[in-house]
Amino acid sequence: MEITANLRIQNDLGLHARCAARIVALAGQFRSKLYFKKDQHEVDGSSILSLLTLACPKGTEVQVRAVGEDADGLVEAMSRLFAEKFGE
Template sequence: MPDHANKGHALTQMMRICNSRGLHARASARFVRTTEMFDASVEVTREGVTVGGTSIMGLMMLAAGPGSSILVKATGVQARQVLDALAQLIDCGFDEDNDGADKEGAV
């Protein structure tokens, strides 16, 4: 299916937060950076609260701890690609639990 087929249609995907600290500041920043790489608009919903996928503070307000699920909705030309990239980011624990970023203080 061509990318332009999703221009006006929303795609959604449930994602489970699996890193040890949840969707905290650093993880939220990585989520936002990933979202901004694509030509798509992203919204994230948890327990009835919806925030923009480019808002670090909004994502943190969701209080999505380890094991919680979020619904990610994407619209736009690269909706499928952004969902795939975000799912990969979340599935690999935002690369935090393996790369020592927390110890190094990297943002």
């Protein structure tokens, strides 16, 4: 199964190391593979450094794509994390 969603970075500091670490930790709770895409650049969502290469300030929209048996749950969890501004 493959699920995609477009999510917007809402926290003031954008996608920084702490946010990327939360994404990676959350993704690790699922079996599905996670990918983030900004413009034409897609990266592995299980790598903090890869996520940081997207350089996403506040207001940036990214596409989240999950592939696997629990992809729907992973994308739903990511949507909540983004809506909660990564807990900041």
